[in-house]
Amino acid sequence: MGRWYKENSNNSIVVSSRIRLARNLSGMPFPSRMNDEQREKLKQTVKSAIEESNTPFAKLLKYIDMSSVPENEVMAMVERHVISPEFAKSVKNRAIILSDDESISIMIGEEDHIRIQVILQGLQLEKAYDIAERIDSLLYERLHFAFDSQLGFLTECPTNLGTGLRASVMLHLPVCEAQGEIQSLSETVGKIGFTVRGMYGEGSKSEASLYQVSNQITLGLSENNAIRNLEIITNQIIEKEMKLREELDTLKLEDLSYRALGTLKYARIMSSKEMMNLISKIKLGLDMGIIKEEINPIELLVESGPFMLMSKKGEMTAKERDIERATELRKKMT
Amino acid sequence: MKCEKCGKNTATTHIKSIVNGVAKEINLCSLCAANEGYGNISNVGLAGMLASMFGESLQSVNENIGVKCSVCGATFSNVAKTGKVGCAECYNTFKNELLPYLKRVHGSTVHAGKVPNSAPLIVKPIQKTVDDLRTQLNRLISEEKYEQAAVIRDEIKRMEENSNG
Ligand SMILES: [Zn+2]
Numbered sequence: 239m240g241r242w243y244k245e246n247s248n249n250s251i252v253v254s255s256r257i258r259l260a261r262n263l264s265g266m267p268f269p270s271r272m273n274d275e276q277r278e279k280l281k282q283t284v285k286s287a288i289e290e291s292n293t294p295f296a297k298l299l300k301y302i303d304m305s306s307v308p309e310n311e312v313m314a315m316v317e318r319h320v321i322s323p324e325f326a327k328s329v330k331n332r333a334i335i336l337s338d339d340e341s342i343s344i345m346i347g348e349e350d351h352i353r354i355q356v357i358l359q360g361l362q363l364e365k366a367y368d369i370a371e372r373i374d375s376l377l378y379e380r381l382h383f384a385f386d387s388q389l390g391f392l393t394e395c396p397t398n399l400g401t402g403l404r405a406s407v408m409l410h411l412p413v414c415e416a417q418g419e420i421q422s423l424s425e426t427v428g429k430i431g432f433t434v435r436g437m438y439g440e441g442s443k444s445e446a447s448l449y450q451v452s453n454q455i456t457l458g459l460s461e462n463n464a465i466r467n468l469e470i471i472t473n474q475i476i477e478k479e480m481k482l483r484e485e486l487d488t489l490k491l492e493d494l495s496y497r498a499l500g501t502l503k504y505a506r507i508m509s510s511k512e513m514m515n516l517i518s519k520i521k522l523g524l525d526m527g528i529i530k531e532e533i534n535p536i537e538l539l540v541e542s543g544p545f546m547l548m549s550k551k552g553e554m555t556a557k558e559r560d561i562e563r564a565t566e567l568r569k570k571m572t
Numbered sequence: 573m574k575c576e577k578c579g580k581n582t583a584t585t586h587i588k589s590i591v592n593g594v595a596k597e598i599n600l601c602s603l604c605a606a607n608e609g610y611g612n613i614s615n616v617g618l619a620g621m622l623a624s625m626f627g628e629s630l631q632s633v634n635e636n637i638g639v640k641c642s643v644c645g646a647t648f649s650n651v652a653k654t655g656k657v658g659c660a661e662c663y664n665t666f667k668n669e670l671l672p673y674l675k676r677v678h679g680s681t682v683h684a685g686k687v688p689n690s691a692p693l694i695v696k697p698i699q700k701t702v703d704d705l706r707t708q709l710n711r712l713i714s715e716e717k718y719e720q721a722a723v724i725r726d727e728i729k730r731m732e733e734n735s736n737g
Protein backbone atom coordinates (compact mmCIF):
# COMPACT_ATOMS: atom_id res chain seq x y z
CA MET A 239 0.00 0.00 0.00
CA GLY A 240 1.01 3.61 -0.40
CA ARG A 241 -0.42 7.04 0.05
CA TRP A 242 -3.68 7.16 -1.88
CA TYR A 243 -2.80 10.32 -3.80
CA LYS A 244 0.74 9.22 -4.68
CA GLU A 245 -0.06 5.97 -6.36
CA ASN A 246 -0.92 6.41 -9.97
CA SER A 247 -4.62 6.02 -10.19
CA ASN A 248 -4.54 4.11 -13.46
CA ASN A 249 -6.50 6.83 -15.23
CA SER A 250 -9.55 6.02 -13.25
CA ILE A 251 -12.69 8.00 -12.47
CA VAL A 252 -12.52 6.56 -8.97
CA VAL A 253 -9.75 8.44 -7.22
CA SER A 254 -9.98 6.81 -3.81
CA SER A 255 -11.98 4.46 -1.60
CA ARG A 256 -12.49 5.07 2.07
CA ILE A 257 -13.94 3.04 4.92
CA ARG A 258 -14.73 4.48 8.32
CA LEU A 259 -15.90 2.56 11.36
CA ALA A 260 -17.29 4.43 14.37
CA ARG A 261 -16.76 2.76 17.75
CA ASN A 262 -17.29 3.79 21.36
CA LEU A 263 -16.11 2.32 24.62
CA SER A 264 -18.78 1.28 27.06
CA GLY A 265 -18.68 2.86 30.48
CA MET A 266 -17.62 6.30 29.29
CA PRO A 267 -19.87 9.14 28.11
CA PHE A 268 -19.65 10.00 24.42
CA PRO A 269 -17.07 12.67 23.45
CA SER A 270 -19.27 15.76 23.63
CA ARG A 271 -20.04 14.94 27.28
CA MET A 272 -16.51 14.01 28.32
CA ASN A 273 -14.28 16.03 30.63
CA ASP A 274 -10.53 16.48 30.15
CA GLU A 275 -9.70 13.67 32.53
CA GLN A 276 -11.91 11.21 30.67
CA ARG A 277 -10.47 12.31 27.34
CA GLU A 278 -6.96 11.69 28.59
CA LYS A 279 -7.99 8.26 29.84
CA LEU A 280 -9.58 7.46 26.48
CA LYS A 281 -6.36 8.31 24.61
CA GLN A 282 -4.26 6.16 26.92
CA THR A 283 -6.70 3.24 26.80
CA VAL A 284 -6.74 3.07 23.01
CA LYS A 285 -2.99 3.63 22.84
CA SER A 286 -2.21 0.70 25.13
CA ALA A 287 -4.76 -1.52 23.38
CA ILE A 288 -2.84 -1.13 20.15
CA GLU A 289 0.63 -1.30 21.68
CA GLU A 290 -0.06 -4.33 23.84
CA SER A 291 -1.80 -6.29 21.12
CA ASN A 292 1.64 -7.20 19.83
CA THR A 293 0.49 -8.32 16.41
CA PRO A 294 2.76 -7.58 13.45
CA PHE A 295 -0.08 -5.44 12.20
CA ALA A 296 -0.03 -3.20 15.26
CA LYS A 297 3.68 -2.58 14.78
CA LEU A 298 2.87 -0.64 11.60
CA LEU A 299 0.91 1.87 13.62
CA LYS A 300 2.22 4.95 15.40
CA TYR A 301 0.52 6.94 18.15
CA ILE A 302 0.56 10.72 17.73
CA ASP A 303 -0.82 13.18 20.25
CA MET A 304 -2.50 15.85 18.14
CA SER A 305 -1.46 18.64 20.48
CA SER A 306 2.14 17.97 19.47
CA VAL A 307 1.42 18.46 15.77
CA PRO A 308 2.07 21.96 14.35
CA GLU A 309 -1.07 23.81 13.26
CA ASN A 310 -0.23 23.88 9.56
CA GLU A 311 0.53 20.16 9.60
CA VAL A 312 -2.84 19.45 11.23
CA MET A 313 -4.57 21.19 8.32
CA ALA A 314 -2.24 19.50 5.85
CA MET A 315 -3.46 16.18 7.29
CA VAL A 316 -6.99 17.26 6.41
CA GLU A 317 -5.83 18.04 2.88
CA ARG A 318 -4.33 14.55 2.66
CA HIS A 319 -7.63 13.12 4.03
CA VAL A 320 -5.82 11.56 6.99
CA ILE A 321 -8.16 13.25 9.46
CA SER A 322 -11.59 14.82 9.13
CA PRO A 323 -12.07 18.61 9.12
CA GLU A 324 -14.18 18.03 12.26
CA PHE A 325 -11.24 16.36 14.02
CA ALA A 326 -8.92 19.23 13.05
CA LYS A 327 -11.23 21.84 14.59
CA SER A 328 -9.89 21.10 18.03
CA VAL A 329 -6.73 19.10 18.58
CA LYS A 330 -6.85 19.45 22.34
CA ASN A 331 -7.16 16.04 23.99
CA ARG A 332 -7.26 14.28 20.68
CA ALA A 333 -4.85 11.73 19.29
CA ILE A 334 -4.39 9.64 16.21
CA ILE A 335 -2.89 6.26 15.49
CA LEU A 336 -1.43 6.29 12.03
CA SER A 337 0.28 3.86 9.66
CA ASP A 338 3.46 4.86 7.84
CA ASP A 339 1.73 5.23 4.50
CA GLU A 340 -1.21 7.00 6.18
CA SER A 341 -3.66 4.52 4.68
CA ILE A 342 -4.78 3.59 8.18
CA SER A 343 -5.74 6.23 10.70
CA ILE A 344 -7.51 5.78 13.99
CA MET A 345 -8.91 9.06 15.25
CA ILE A 346 -9.38 9.15 19.01
CA GLY A 347 -11.90 11.60 20.49
CA GLU A 348 -13.68 12.81 17.37
CA GLU A 349 -17.48 12.62 17.35
CA ASP A 350 -17.08 9.04 18.56
CA HIS A 351 -14.39 7.68 20.88
CA ILE A 352 -12.75 5.79 18.04
CA ARG A 353 -12.98 6.22 14.31
CA ILE A 354 -11.06 3.74 12.24
CA GLN A 355 -10.34 4.98 8.75
CA VAL A 356 -8.75 3.18 5.83
CA ILE A 357 -8.19 5.08 2.59
CA LEU A 358 -6.83 3.48 -0.57
CA GLN A 359 -6.28 4.64 -4.13
CA GLY A 360 -8.85 3.69 -6.79
CA LEU A 361 -11.86 1.43 -6.29
CA GLN A 362 -10.83 -0.88 -3.44
CA LEU A 363 -13.72 -0.77 -1.00
CA GLU A 364 -13.58 -4.42 -0.07
CA LYS A 365 -9.86 -4.37 0.61
CA ALA A 366 -10.23 -1.20 2.66
CA TYR A 367 -13.04 -2.76 4.67
CA ASP A 368 -11.03 -5.88 5.24
CA ILE A 369 -8.20 -3.85 6.78
CA ALA A 370 -10.57 -1.74 8.88
CA GLU A 371 -12.31 -4.85 10.11
CA ARG A 372 -9.02 -6.39 11.22
CA ILE A 373 -8.16 -3.29 13.21
CA ASP A 374 -11.64 -3.32 14.70
CA SER A 375 -11.19 -6.94 15.79
CA LEU A 376 -7.75 -6.21 17.13
CA LEU A 377 -9.16 -3.37 19.23
CA TYR A 378 -12.11 -5.21 20.66
CA GLU A 379 -9.90 -7.99 21.86
CA ARG A 380 -8.77 -5.52 24.50
CA LEU A 381 -11.50 -2.91 24.66
CA HIS A 382 -15.16 -3.23 25.48
CA PHE A 383 -17.21 -1.51 22.81
CA ALA A 384 -20.66 -0.09 23.42
CA PHE A 385 -22.87 -2.56 21.61
CA ASP A 386 -26.57 -3.34 21.79
CA SER A 387 -27.92 -6.59 20.39
CA GLN A 388 -30.80 -4.76 18.72
CA LEU A 389 -29.15 -1.48 17.73
CA GLY A 390 -25.62 -2.68 17.01
CA PHE A 391 -22.60 -0.47 17.70
CA LEU A 392 -23.75 2.59 19.62
CA THR A 393 -22.61 5.97 18.34
CA GLU A 394 -22.93 9.52 19.53
CA CYS A 395 -25.02 10.44 16.51
CA PRO A 396 -27.87 7.99 15.84
CA THR A 397 -27.30 8.42 12.10
CA ASN A 398 -24.17 6.23 12.47
CA LEU A 399 -25.76 3.59 14.68
CA GLY A 400 -25.61 -0.11 13.81
CA THR A 401 -22.56 -0.93 11.75
CA GLY A 402 -20.97 2.49 12.33
CA LEU A 403 -19.77 2.10 8.76
CA ARG A 404 -19.31 4.92 6.34
CA ALA A 405 -18.05 3.66 2.98
CA SER A 406 -17.20 6.28 0.39
CA VAL A 407 -15.61 6.67 -2.99
CA MET A 408 -14.17 9.88 -4.40
CA LEU A 409 -15.06 10.31 -8.04
CA HIS A 410 -13.78 12.67 -10.72
CA LEU A 411 -16.89 13.77 -12.61
CA PRO A 412 -15.97 16.79 -14.75
CA VAL A 413 -18.40 16.06 -17.58
CA CYS A 414 -21.36 15.14 -15.38
CA GLU A 415 -20.70 18.38 -13.54
CA ALA A 416 -20.35 20.52 -16.68
CA GLN A 417 -23.63 19.17 -18.00
CA GLY A 418 -25.51 19.82 -14.77
CA GLU A 419 -26.00 16.15 -13.95
CA ILE A 420 -24.75 16.19 -10.36
CA GLN A 421 -28.04 17.39 -8.94
CA SER A 422 -30.12 14.63 -10.47
CA LEU A 423 -27.43 12.13 -9.54
CA SER A 424 -27.59 13.34 -5.96
CA GLU A 425 -31.38 13.00 -5.93
CA THR A 426 -31.30 9.53 -7.41
CA VAL A 427 -28.75 8.09 -4.99
CA GLY A 428 -30.40 10.01 -2.14
CA LYS A 429 -33.56 7.99 -2.61
CA ILE A 430 -31.68 4.76 -1.98
CA GLY A 431 -29.78 5.91 1.07
CA PHE A 432 -26.61 7.28 -0.47
CA THR A 433 -25.27 10.81 -0.64
CA VAL A 434 -23.12 12.88 -2.98
CA ARG A 435 -20.91 15.57 -1.48
CA GLY A 436 -17.88 17.69 -2.23
CA MET A 437 -14.31 16.56 -1.72
CA TYR A 438 -13.98 17.19 2.02
CA GLY A 439 -17.27 15.69 3.05
CA GLU A 440 -20.13 17.14 4.97
CA GLY A 441 -21.14 20.58 3.80
CA SER A 442 -18.11 21.10 1.61
CA LYS A 443 -18.53 22.23 -1.96
CA SER A 444 -16.88 20.34 -4.74
CA GLU A 445 -13.48 21.36 -6.05
CA ALA A 446 -11.77 19.97 -9.11
CA SER A 447 -15.00 18.14 -9.98
CA LEU A 448 -14.25 15.64 -7.22
CA TYR A 449 -17.30 14.20 -5.52
CA GLN A 450 -17.69 11.83 -2.64
CA VAL A 451 -20.44 9.23 -2.71
CA SER A 452 -21.18 7.42 0.54
CA ASN A 453 -23.76 5.33 2.33
CA GLN A 454 -26.15 6.91 4.82
CA ILE A 455 -27.88 3.86 6.17
CA THR A 456 -26.04 2.01 8.93
CA LEU A 457 -28.87 0.18 10.68
CA GLY A 458 -30.58 -2.87 9.20
CA LEU A 459 -28.01 -3.29 6.46
CA SER A 460 -24.87 -5.41 6.77
CA GLU A 461 -21.41 -4.02 6.04
CA ASN A 462 -21.10 -6.23 2.98
CA ASN A 463 -24.41 -5.13 1.56
CA ALA A 464 -23.68 -1.45 2.12
CA ILE A 465 -20.35 -1.85 0.34
CA ARG A 466 -21.79 -3.91 -2.48
CA ASN A 467 -24.52 -1.33 -3.07
CA LEU A 468 -21.97 1.46 -3.16
CA GLU A 469 -19.95 -0.48 -5.72
CA ILE A 470 -23.02 -0.91 -7.91
CA ILE A 471 -23.86 2.79 -7.69
CA THR A 472 -20.25 3.73 -8.38
CA ASN A 473 -20.17 1.60 -11.50
CA GLN A 474 -23.37 3.19 -12.72
CA ILE A 475 -21.97 6.69 -12.19
CA ILE A 476 -18.77 5.69 -14.01
CA GLU A 477 -20.85 4.44 -16.92
CA LYS A 478 -22.77 7.70 -17.05
CA GLU A 479 -19.63 9.83 -16.96
CA MET A 480 -18.00 7.67 -19.64
CA LYS A 481 -21.01 7.92 -21.90
CA LEU A 482 -21.09 11.70 -21.61
CA ARG A 483 -17.34 11.81 -22.30
CA GLU A 484 -17.81 9.90 -25.54
CA GLU A 485 -20.10 12.61 -26.81
CA LEU A 486 -17.50 15.35 -26.35
CA ASP A 487 -15.97 17.17 -29.29
CA THR A 488 -12.40 15.84 -29.49
CA LEU A 489 -10.81 19.03 -30.74
CA LYS A 490 -12.49 21.12 -28.05
CA LEU A 491 -11.39 18.62 -25.42
CA GLU A 492 -7.79 18.70 -26.69
CA ASP A 493 -7.83 22.48 -26.66
CA LEU A 494 -9.26 22.56 -23.14
CA SER A 495 -6.84 20.10 -21.58
CA TYR A 496 -3.72 21.39 -23.35
CA ARG A 497 -4.54 24.97 -22.37
CA ALA A 498 -4.83 23.81 -18.77
CA LEU A 499 -1.53 21.95 -19.02
CA GLY A 500 0.20 25.00 -20.52
CA THR A 501 -1.06 27.28 -17.79
CA LEU A 502 -0.08 24.91 -15.02
CA LYS A 503 3.41 24.50 -16.51
CA TYR A 504 4.20 28.15 -17.08
CA ALA A 505 2.12 30.32 -14.75
CA ARG A 506 3.93 32.43 -12.13
CA ILE A 507 1.03 33.00 -9.76
CA MET A 508 -1.56 30.31 -9.08
CA SER A 509 -4.47 30.39 -6.66
CA SER A 510 -5.70 27.18 -5.10
CA LYS A 511 -9.00 27.48 -6.92
CA GLU A 512 -7.38 27.96 -10.33
CA MET A 513 -5.01 25.06 -9.68
CA MET A 514 -7.90 22.69 -8.87
CA ASN A 515 -9.78 23.81 -11.93
CA LEU A 516 -6.76 23.21 -14.19
CA ILE A 517 -5.88 19.87 -12.61
CA SER A 518 -9.40 18.64 -13.25
CA LYS A 519 -9.06 19.46 -16.95
CA ILE A 520 -5.61 17.89 -17.13
CA LYS A 521 -6.89 14.74 -15.44
CA LEU A 522 -9.69 14.56 -17.99
CA GLY A 523 -7.13 14.96 -20.79
CA LEU A 524 -4.98 12.20 -19.28
CA ASP A 525 -7.89 9.83 -18.73
CA MET A 526 -9.09 10.40 -22.30
CA GLY A 527 -5.65 9.58 -23.69
CA ILE A 528 -5.09 13.08 -25.03
CA ILE A 529 -2.28 14.15 -22.71
CA LYS A 530 0.38 11.46 -22.66
CA GLU A 531 2.88 12.90 -20.19
CA GLU A 532 3.82 11.13 -16.97
CA ILE A 533 1.76 13.20 -14.57
CA ASN A 534 -0.13 12.21 -11.45
CA PRO A 535 -2.69 15.01 -11.28
CA ILE A 536 -4.09 13.97 -7.91
CA GLU A 537 -0.66 14.07 -6.31
CA LEU A 538 -0.09 17.56 -7.75
CA LEU A 539 -3.47 18.65 -6.44
CA VAL A 540 -2.98 17.40 -2.90
CA GLU A 541 0.59 18.66 -2.64
CA SER A 542 -0.45 22.10 -3.87
CA GLY A 543 -2.96 22.59 -1.07
CA PRO A 544 -2.38 25.76 0.99
CA PHE A 545 -1.50 23.88 4.16
CA MET A 546 0.57 21.24 2.39
CA LEU A 547 2.68 24.10 1.05
CA MET A 548 2.97 25.83 4.42
CA SER A 549 3.62 22.61 6.28
CA LYS A 550 6.67 22.18 4.04
CA LYS A 551 7.83 25.76 3.60
CA GLY A 552 6.56 27.58 6.67
CA GLU A 553 3.97 30.28 7.20
CA MET A 554 3.05 32.29 4.08
CA THR A 555 0.52 34.94 3.10
CA ALA A 556 -2.05 33.95 0.49
CA LYS A 557 -0.12 35.93 -2.11
CA GLU A 558 3.20 34.25 -1.25
CA ARG A 559 1.48 30.89 -1.35
CA ASP A 560 0.15 31.50 -4.85
CA ILE A 561 3.66 32.26 -6.05
CA GLU A 562 5.10 29.24 -4.23
CA ARG A 563 2.37 27.03 -5.67
CA ALA A 564 3.13 28.14 -9.23
CA THR A 565 6.88 27.65 -8.67
CA GLU A 566 6.45 24.15 -7.25
CA LEU A 567 4.13 23.08 -10.04
CA ARG A 568 6.54 24.43 -12.66
CA LYS A 569 9.40 22.53 -11.07
CA LYS A 570 7.44 19.28 -10.96
CA MET A 571 6.11 19.52 -14.48
CA THR A 572 9.04 20.67 -16.59
CA MET B 573 -31.57 34.09 4.88
CA LYS B 574 -34.89 32.32 5.41
CA CYS B 575 -35.87 29.10 3.69
CA GLU B 576 -37.85 29.77 0.50
CA LYS B 577 -40.13 26.83 1.10
CA CYS B 578 -41.28 27.10 4.68
CA GLY B 579 -40.19 30.69 5.27
CA LYS B 580 -39.40 29.73 8.87
CA ASN B 581 -36.01 28.10 9.26
CA THR B 582 -32.64 29.46 8.17
CA ALA B 583 -31.67 28.40 4.67
CA THR B 584 -28.55 26.27 4.78
CA THR B 585 -28.80 24.43 1.48
CA HIS B 586 -28.25 26.43 -1.68
CA ILE B 587 -29.20 24.55 -4.78
CA LYS B 588 -28.06 25.75 -8.16
CA SER B 589 -29.94 24.38 -11.08
CA ILE B 590 -30.32 25.23 -14.74
CA VAL B 591 -33.89 25.45 -15.95
CA ASN B 592 -34.36 26.09 -19.67
CA GLY B 593 -30.84 27.40 -19.91
CA VAL B 594 -31.30 29.87 -17.08
CA ALA B 595 -29.30 29.40 -13.88
CA LYS B 596 -31.49 29.49 -10.78
CA GLU B 597 -30.60 29.33 -7.12
CA ILE B 598 -33.00 28.03 -4.50
CA ASN B 599 -32.29 28.46 -0.80
CA LEU B 600 -33.79 25.89 1.52
CA CYS B 601 -33.47 24.85 5.12
CA SER B 602 -31.96 21.42 5.54
CA LEU B 603 -35.30 19.85 6.35
CA CYS B 604 -37.14 21.24 3.32
CA ALA B 605 -34.12 20.34 1.20
CA ALA B 606 -34.41 16.74 2.35
CA ASN B 607 -38.17 16.72 1.75
CA GLU B 608 -37.57 18.00 -1.76
CA GLY B 609 -35.14 15.18 -2.37
CA TYR B 610 -32.02 17.32 -2.15
CA GLY B 611 -29.27 16.83 0.33
CA ASN B 612 -29.19 13.89 2.65
CA ILE B 613 -30.22 12.60 5.99
CA SER B 614 -27.04 13.25 7.90
CA ASN B 615 -27.06 16.94 6.94
CA VAL B 616 -30.59 17.23 8.23
CA GLY B 617 -29.57 15.32 11.28
CA LEU B 618 -31.67 13.91 14.01
CA ALA B 619 -31.89 17.36 15.58
CA GLY B 620 -33.77 18.83 12.64
CA MET B 621 -36.04 15.86 12.34
CA LEU B 622 -36.91 15.72 16.02
CA ALA B 623 -37.40 19.45 16.24
CA SER B 624 -39.77 19.40 13.31
CA MET B 625 -41.81 16.56 14.74
CA PHE B 626 -42.10 17.87 18.26
CA GLY B 627 -41.95 21.53 17.41
CA GLU B 628 -42.26 23.93 20.31
CA SER B 629 -43.81 21.37 22.60
CA LEU B 630 -40.52 19.48 22.81
CA GLN B 631 -39.16 21.40 25.77
CA SER B 632 -42.31 21.25 27.90
CA VAL B 633 -43.14 17.62 27.11
CA ASN B 634 -39.85 16.35 28.34
CA GLU B 635 -39.49 18.62 31.29
CA ASN B 636 -42.86 17.37 32.45
CA ILE B 637 -41.76 13.79 32.17
CA GLY B 638 -38.43 14.72 33.68
CA VAL B 639 -36.63 11.63 32.47
CA LYS B 640 -32.85 11.87 32.63
CA CYS B 641 -30.25 9.36 31.56
CA SER B 642 -29.05 7.78 34.78
CA VAL B 643 -25.46 7.60 33.56
CA CYS B 644 -24.76 10.90 31.80
CA GLY B 645 -27.70 13.03 32.94
CA ALA B 646 -28.87 13.96 29.44
CA THR B 647 -32.56 14.70 28.92
CA PHE B 648 -34.41 13.84 25.75
CA SER B 649 -34.63 17.49 24.86
CA ASN B 650 -30.78 17.65 25.05
CA VAL B 651 -30.66 14.78 22.61
CA ALA B 652 -33.27 16.28 20.28
CA LYS B 653 -31.63 19.70 20.24
CA THR B 654 -28.10 18.51 19.50
CA GLY B 655 -28.91 15.38 17.52
CA LYS B 656 -26.40 13.60 19.73
CA VAL B 657 -26.94 11.19 22.58
CA GLY B 658 -24.85 11.57 25.71
CA CYS B 659 -23.76 8.00 26.29
CA ALA B 660 -24.54 4.38 25.45
CA GLU B 661 -27.14 4.19 28.22
CA CYS B 662 -29.11 7.03 26.58
CA TYR B 663 -30.19 4.54 23.93
CA ASN B 664 -31.85 2.49 26.66
CA THR B 665 -33.32 5.46 28.47
CA PHE B 666 -34.80 7.08 25.35
CA LYS B 667 -35.35 3.98 23.27
CA ASN B 668 -39.08 4.52 22.81
CA GLU B 669 -38.56 8.10 21.70
CA LEU B 670 -35.67 7.25 19.40
CA LEU B 671 -37.01 4.19 17.62
CA PRO B 672 -39.43 6.06 15.31
CA TYR B 673 -36.60 8.34 14.20
CA LEU B 674 -34.19 5.50 13.67
CA LYS B 675 -36.88 3.91 11.54
CA ARG B 676 -37.18 7.11 9.55
CA VAL B 677 -33.43 7.62 9.14
CA HIS B 678 -32.38 4.05 8.45
CA GLY B 679 -35.63 2.37 7.43
CA SER B 680 -34.98 -0.22 10.12
CA THR B 681 -34.50 -0.57 13.86
CA VAL B 682 -32.55 -3.81 13.94
CA HIS B 683 -28.80 -4.19 13.48
CA ALA B 684 -27.82 -6.53 10.65
CA GLY B 685 -24.04 -6.24 10.68
CA LYS B 686 -20.98 -7.41 12.52
CA VAL B 687 -21.29 -8.65 16.10
CA PRO B 688 -18.26 -8.29 18.36
CA ASN B 689 -16.51 -11.44 19.60
CA SER B 690 -17.36 -10.61 23.17
CA ALA B 691 -21.03 -11.07 22.31
CA PRO B 692 -20.41 -14.64 21.22
CA LEU B 693 -21.81 -15.85 17.93
CA ILE B 694 -23.01 -19.09 19.53
CA VAL B 695 -26.08 -17.14 20.59
CA LYS B 696 -27.43 -17.49 17.06
CA PRO B 697 -25.47 -20.36 15.52
CA ILE B 698 -28.28 -21.33 13.16
CA GLN B 699 -27.80 -18.18 11.10
CA LYS B 700 -24.20 -19.02 10.37
CA THR B 701 -23.36 -21.48 7.65
CA VAL B 702 -20.68 -24.08 8.15
CA ASP B 703 -18.52 -22.23 5.64
CA ASP B 704 -18.79 -19.01 7.62
CA LEU B 705 -17.73 -20.85 10.72
CA ARG B 706 -14.78 -22.51 8.95
CA THR B 707 -13.53 -19.12 7.82
CA GLN B 708 -13.82 -17.88 11.36
CA LEU B 709 -12.14 -21.00 12.71
CA ASN B 710 -9.16 -20.54 10.42
CA ARG B 711 -8.88 -16.93 11.44
CA LEU B 712 -8.98 -17.75 15.13
CA ILE B 713 -6.33 -20.42 14.70
CA SER B 714 -4.08 -18.08 12.76
CA GLU B 715 -4.52 -15.59 15.57
CA GLU B 716 -3.70 -18.30 18.09
CA LYS B 717 -7.03 -17.88 19.87
CA TYR B 718 -7.35 -21.56 20.58
CA GLU B 719 -10.03 -21.34 23.22
CA GLN B 720 -12.44 -19.53 20.95
CA ALA B 721 -11.39 -21.74 18.06
CA ALA B 722 -12.36 -24.82 20.05
CA VAL B 723 -15.86 -23.44 20.56
CA ILE B 724 -16.26 -22.87 16.82
CA ARG B 725 -14.81 -26.31 16.01
CA ASP B 726 -17.41 -27.96 18.24
CA GLU B 727 -20.08 -25.85 16.68
CA ILE B 728 -19.11 -26.98 13.18
CA LYS B 729 -19.09 -30.56 14.33
CA ARG B 730 -22.54 -30.21 15.82
CA MET B 731 -23.96 -28.56 12.70
CA GLU B 732 -22.48 -31.22 10.43
CA GLU B 733 -23.88 -33.99 12.60
CA ASN B 734 -27.29 -32.35 12.53
CA SER B 735 -27.34 -32.05 8.78
CA ASN B 736 -26.17 -35.63 8.31
CA GLY B 737 -28.68 -37.07 10.67
ZN1 LIG C 1 -37.73 25.16 5.15
Ligand SMILES: [Zn+2]
Pocket residue numbers: 641642643644645646657658659660661662663
Ligand atom coordinates in the same frame (compact mmCIF):
# COMPACT_ATOMS: atom_id res chain seq x y z
ZN1 LIG D 1 -26.68 8.96 28.74
